[in-house]
Amino acid sequence: xxxxxxxxxxxxxxxxxxxxxxxxxxxxxxxxxxxxxxxxxxxxxxxxxxxxxxxxxxxxxxxxxxxxxxxxxxxxxxxxxxxxxxxxxxxxxxxxxxxxxxxxxxxxxxxxxxxxxxxxxxxxxxxxxxxxxxxxxxxxxxxxxxxxxxxxxxxxxxxxxxxxxxxxxxxxxxxxxxxxxxxxxxxxxxxxxxxxxxxxxxxxxxxxxxxxxxxxxxxxxxxxxxxxxxxxxxxxxxxxxxxxxxxxxxxxxxxxxxxxxxxxxxxxxxxxxxxxxxxxxxxxxxxxxxxxxxxxxxxxxxxxxxxxxxxxxxxxxxxxxxxxxxxxxxxxxxxxxxxxxxxxxxxxxxxxxxxxxxxxxxxxxxxxxxxxxxxxxxxxxxx
Ligand code: PMP
Ligand code: GLN
Numbered sequence: 001x002x003x004x005x006x007x008x009x010x011x012x013x014x015x016x017x018x019x020x021x022x023x024x025x026x027x028x029x030x031x032x033x034x035x036x037x038x039x040x041x042x043x044x045x046x047x048x049x050x051x052x053x054x055x056x057x058x059x060x061x062x063x064x065x066x067x068x069x070x071x072x073x074x075x076x077x078x079x080x081x082x083x084x085x086x087x088x089x090x091x092x093x094x095x096x097x098x099x100x101x102x103x104x105x106x107x108x109x110x111x112x113x114x115x116x117x118x119x120x121x122x123x124x125x126x127x128x129x130x131x132x133x134x135x136x137x138x139x140x141x142x143x144x145x146x147x148x149x150x151x152x153x154x155x156x157x158x159x160x161x162x163x164x165x166x167x168x169x170x171x172x173x174x175x176x177x178x179x180x181x182x183x184x185x186x187x188x189x190x191x192x193x194x195x196x197x198x199x200x201x202x203x204x205x206x207x208x209x210x211x212x213x214x215x216x217x218x219x220x221x222x223x224x225x226x227x228x229x230x231x232x233x234x235x236x237x238x239x240x241x242x243x244x245x246x247x248x249x250x251x252x253x254x255x256x257x258x259x260x261x262x263x264x265x266x267x268x269x270x271x272x273x274x275x276x277x278x279x280x281x282x283x284x285x286x287x288x289x290x291x292x293x294x295x296x297x298x299x300x301x302x303x304x305x306x307x308x309x310x311x312x313x314x315x316x317x318x319x320x321x322x323x324x325x326x327x328x329x330x331x332x333x334x335x336x337x338x339x340x341x342x343x344x345x346x347x348x349x350x351x352x353x354x355x356x357x358x359x360x361x362x363x364x365x366x367x368x369x370x371x372x373x374x375x376x377x378x379x380x381x382x383x
Contacts, residue, residue, distance in 0.1 A: 004126050011119055012349045016333070023337035026375040028297075029345045031169070031315040033366040037234040038275060038282040045238075045271035057266045059258050060250075061089025061242070065269040068276040069242045077212050079220060085247040088254055091264045092239035093199045093228040096253075098124040099260055100195050100224050100243065101161070103252040105130040109160035111195075114146055116350030116357055118169050118197065133159070134352045137171060142309060144171040144318070148182040155186060161193040162186070164213055167200035170350055170362045171318055172311020174208050184216040193249075194223040199241075202232045202283050204313040205291040214244075224249050229272040231315070232283055234366075238268040290315070290365070293372060297365040300376025305383045315366040318347060322359050324382055329361045330354075336361075340378045 016029030036042060060066065066083040073079040081087050090096040097120055105111060107129030113121050115134040125132045133154045137144035164183060166175035175183075187194050194213050201210045214223040228241030241264075243253055275282075294310065298317050302308045307320030326332045329346040336342050347360035365372060 004129070005123070008123055008126075012345055013119075016343050016345055019337060020343040023341070023343075025337040025341045025343045026371060026378070027343045028363045028365070028367065028372075028375055029333075029343040031364045031366060032236040033234040033315075034368055034371060035234065038279040041233060041235075041271050041275040041279055044274045045267045048267035048270040053266045053270055055266070057089075057263050057269060059263050060254055061087070061264060062266065062269045062273065064273040065089055065240075065242070065276075068273040069244065072276045073212075073225075073244055077215050079212065079214055079225075079244070081244045082247070086244060086250055088243045088245075088250050088257065089264050089269060090226075090228075090241040090243060090257060091261050092230065093197060093226050093241040094120050094239075095257065095261060095264075096226040096228070096241045096243045097121065097163075097195065097197060098127065099253045099257040100226070100249075101125055101130065101163075102128045103256040104193055104195075104224075104249070105160050108158060110156055110158045112151070112154050112159060112162040112192075114163075114165070114168070115352055116170050116347055117163075118165060119350065121163055130160070131158070132352070136351070136353060136356050137168070137173065138356065139309065139320075143312065144168070144173040144309070146179065148179075151182060152186060155190050155192070159190060159192055161195050163195045163197065165197040166213075167204055167210065167311075167313030169200065169314055170316050170345065170347055172309065172314045172316045174204055174210065174312040177211060180211060180213055180216060184213060184219050187222055188218050192222070194219060196223060196225050198225060198227045199231050200314045201227055202280075203287060203290060203315070205287065205294060206312065208312040210313070221246055224253070229268070229275065233272065233275050233279065234286065235268075235272075238265075238272070240264060240268040240272050293365040293367070293369065296369060296372050297363060297376065300372065301363065301379065304376065304379040306379075315364045317363045317365060318360050319344075319363055320359055321361060326359075328358055330358075333361055340382055342375045342378055 020027035230236040347357040348354035
């Protein structure tokens, strides 16, 4: 393994899922739903396979999906993208993020990320030979927030891009209009590219809106907007994502993408194109159901003695372990299978400054009610 990748080991998600399987624990670690997406979408994928859509699609993606993504962004956000030149289909958001960083960052360029951050960001930045600068999100009035002064201080003459994930994994925070405006102002002042990871765009609760950074004045032309089907349609295994950006960025990312994977699998593209056009009603139901699951898990964790951060979006609740007398989330996560038969993810692994997340563990609520109830019942014994 090349020297610069040696610190990366195995992802925490694979590790925690393996721990759950090995110990027979309930897996509230890795974020994936335990129910399926819209049935008609699943049939579309099966039909695509049965009807010969089994060879390489065009490198940039099937026109059906590129058109559906462009129409979705127009309808939901009033953002116009040309499906022919400004939309690129990728193998999940993960490839989109990696290909974008590889395409836009020279070795030594700096990329600002908000910690805790989704683990693939650090690896993508490192693969590109670029350098990450972290701005810390800290507990603040029941959510996690950054200090705009710290954000400003993170910019140097080498800064090329800011990577923004809202709704945010692992905290569940949805960035406010004010926070987005601070990021947008900085991008324009310092001529930075914004790379936005919006995979939880449809999973916000209590009427909290998702506002894409690209909708702020002056931002569309400097933003690479990334999302995928996994969370919106409960198909995390389909690995179908996309980029929307000005043509010059899409050309750059496509240059890299064609040698990473050339193209993405055809059947899922057709099924997701259908779902983006026809199944947003199903997604509204998913959102309602997830909001109720959030409350179910948050209430159960609070009753079990955790300090609970009730999130405005995503699949995840942050739980402060100190009220239960624990101090280190990594240690608790390791012992949780034996103590309670439950698996969670220690939040500190998503930081460059782990002490900032030391007392938190992340629990996923994208699970059937009976699974959440069983987990919460087991965790009640921790006290
Ligand atoms: N970004 C974030 C914030 C995520 O939580 C995930 C994981 N689901 C991804 C990207 C990866 O998305 P995909 O499975 O589409 O590659
Ligand atoms: N996004 C999911 C999570 O945060 C898992 C992704 C993965 O397994 N790489 O739990």
